[in-house]
Amino acid sequence: MVTLDVDYFRDLETPRLARLAPNLVAAAFPLMKLMPARFILDRAASNGELKAGSHIVETTSGTFGMAVALLAAARDYRLTLVTASTLIDAKYKARLERIGATVIALDDPRGDGNQPGRLERLQEILANEPDGFWTRQYDSPGNWLAYARLAELFIRAMGKVDCLVGCVGTGGSLCGTASFLRTVFPHLTVFAVDTHRSILFGQPVGKRMLRGLGNSVLPKNVRHELVDEIHWVGAYPAYRTAHRLLREHGLFMGPTSGAAALVAHWVATTLPDAQVAVIMPDEGHRHAETVYNDEWLSALPGWPCKEPSEPRTLTTIAPAAETQWTRFLWLRRSLDDVLKTREASDVPPAVGAAENL
């Protein structure tokens, strides 16, 4: 049945569902962040927080900024995005500005994204704007609530879902989809995908090569207790898998989707009787001159590298090289519990969620 929506954004946020293996279905999004952005704006408009012509603010240089920018332009809101000079390239900034967003790129002397400085600037703007509205993708429940729609789409396409694989940045997509799927499938096994030197699952902070997943601050929307296994994928295997998605499935996706697909293929192979769903957050266009450019790739130290066929299972959480793929059995614990266990060097046995299925 073809229906036309009240506006195009609901369609634009809808992923194509691609069967990558007999027991593996991917939700390939053109721009996943439209889903939470639209939900947060719709909710704020209906409860009166967001008025006609309001000034929206957010601290992002990523795809959430692009999603809000598209919606703000179409719906006549003003928008200011506060980012750091190290996190945004001139072309992306120009794309955002072309659709009407004001982009403030703060200096970033420490090279860590300068989140405190960005939040300070955002608060200044809000203090001077009676009609200001902060979308708060890190902490707003609207972020995870929006992904009930993704759970619906998976269920309509697959029926029972046994395993869910997805990247974590704000936690919205993976934790939202997981919590809705688990209310009806309590046995659901959740595989979170992060990258080395992101602090989300207990690694020490450091320079990350793979952008679009991981974080150096911890958003409230990351709910560790939903996660059975955490995988840290380095930039190189993520790039290689993104290339493979294009070659083998015609899917032109960003490198974070590559990281998710790498883990998902392994899960689907390891657990052939399980129905596996994987979330692939955005397309490859933003990465055409880097991840999909041989010249840029060949300048990487150690490229091309051998693609790991399986993760190395860690018993102690530790960062690894960008060529590496590691895994740790999180077992639905809180971050505090896992960190305490680490201090006591009381390592859980190396049988986990996947093996127990």
Add this chain to the structure above:
Amino acid sequence: MAEAGDLMSRGALPSPVGTAIAIAHHGELIQGVFKDDDGSLHRGLVTLPIAGLRSEARFDRSDGDAVVVTPDHKVKAAAAARLTLDFLNVTGGGELTLQSAIPVGHGYGSSTADVVASIRAVAAAVDVQLRPSSIGRLAVAAERASDAIAFDDHAVLFAQREGKVIENFGGSLPPLLLVGFKANGGVPVDTLQLPPARYDSAEIQEFGVLRALVARAVRLQDPYLLGRAASASALISQRHLPKQGFNEIAEIARRGGACGVQVAHSGSLFGLIFDLFASNLKRRAALVAQQIRRAGFKDVEVHLVNAEGWSW
């Protein structure tokens, strides 16, 4: 043009009497708030029909304006008959007689069954076959909130206060066996005294997921997915109209290999849903029924849904 021809010939019908039936239900598989294509919210439900209990209506047309109903307390059925005559542009009134085996006040939909049977009987008396959507709309007009029994065993997500279909699932529910019983000591619930439930954002989002489960369950005739949806909706209902012994029943269902637990969201009914084609079904259902009786629940009965002659 055939319809117009029928309308023209109505005055000359040989026998201005219509009879019709409507079946009962066992509460709802899911009930909550759902988004339509425009994103606006509607209260809606998916009814779980049971053909074993029914209401029968007979309508004798007369020239007088009045609609006289027997038993005379069934005023909603009389109102439905009047609305149907008006809808069909038929003058006069008639005598409406109802006979029903459906218990009142537990969530079996006794009132809607009377109303739907009455609408059908009036239509039959003027030799018109109404579409389920028209019957549903007339039923809501007559009793303010109505279940989806006008659609019989055809699965729809029905806006019970607006009388329209939010989503047509395009088929029948899969064949099921239901072990039904009454909670809260079997005391009836006065549905008209219940305020509509207020759902929070997370519940409203979850209802979309349950709707997806029902859609898939109908499309692929999958009782397991239907049971998952019913259980989750029953759990949400616990936060609004709690039933005593819910956790105990959920545990009996789990151990007994049921697909799920289902409730009447504005009644006292409980049901354990089984796949009609599951192995050892009779023995398992009998065992579960025994456990439920021992746990102190009343009126444990077995109902069949879309069983197509399968005998218990």
